[in-house]
Amino acid sequence: MTRQQILDLYFMDARCKLIDLAAFIDRVERSAGEEDFRMKAFRQALSELSKGETEKAKRVLMTLSDPTTEPIAAATTKAACGAWPGTK
């Protein structure tokens, strides 16, 4: 498909998600209290979008991933939370 055709097919959907994203950040910033590691990772992932690099989806996923390689001692929960608690 041409770039024009991709835009015709997906622009409105992406625009909608972009505004949802902006509204989510506004909502977080309007609320009381501190952000946690998830928002720190989220903001790092967001910055990947404006770097002009290829494979942005992969870069965002990598930013939100546990980068360590050793198994953990024991599973204390079943669920994942979407970001790595050790995010610096």
Place this chain on the structure above:
Amino acid sequence: MVSRVTDDYLDMITAGCQAVCEPAFWAGFDRSSADGFYDYFCQLTEHEPKRAAKFGLPHFSWLCINPKESEDIKLAEDVIALIPKFLDKPNVLGIGEIGLNKNSRNEIKVLEKHVNLAAEHNQLILVHTPHLEDKLKGTRLITDLIKNDKRIKPERVIIDHVEEHTVQIVLDTGMWAGMTLYPESKCSPARAIDMVEMYGNERIWMNCACDWGISDPLAVPKTAFEMRKRGHSAEAIDKLVYQNPLRFLSQCSKFKLPPA
């Protein structure tokens, strides 16, 4: 599908699905004993095939204790000991969905036991990779573990729930990659097609999440429709949604579809 209503079978057959392949997975709660798994395996190998057959839908299954319940090694050993007597059931395709959930040491021990079971009984393997922040690490741990067992042929293994950051890791091992489609939170139809466009369509296929969460048994046909909108040929769509799964699953001699 134990987690779905009968209407889903009707929808699937109406949409042209040719077979359903159901892996053993988490019940949404922890089962209290191996006896609970015995009943579950009977359900997967006896009851569900009958329920699907009412709609002319061939039903196949995979057996294991899933990684979410693998922290308890004793329970896992008791469940794994039950599996061999079910492997000759006519609808059992192999061992799955095994894998990791939180990437813990015990989960890895149980994964090793499952891989050993598959090797000893020459079974196909279906692997669940962890979700979200745990996927990258889990995919590396899983593929390394399986690669190190020289009895396992990589082309007889499918690593499921790949995303953009793990698909190449899987394809580089010679194993198959599965893209699981979710209506929310994980891989979407558009992203699945992106991955095929970027990484090719040789050893990759799609499946629908059909679990206890919000999921859509028609996600694959809907993705086929989206491929059409993106200009993919009928042959390319057929390869991804039908020929590729057929090629992988036909490595198990029990996987036979009625003539079209």
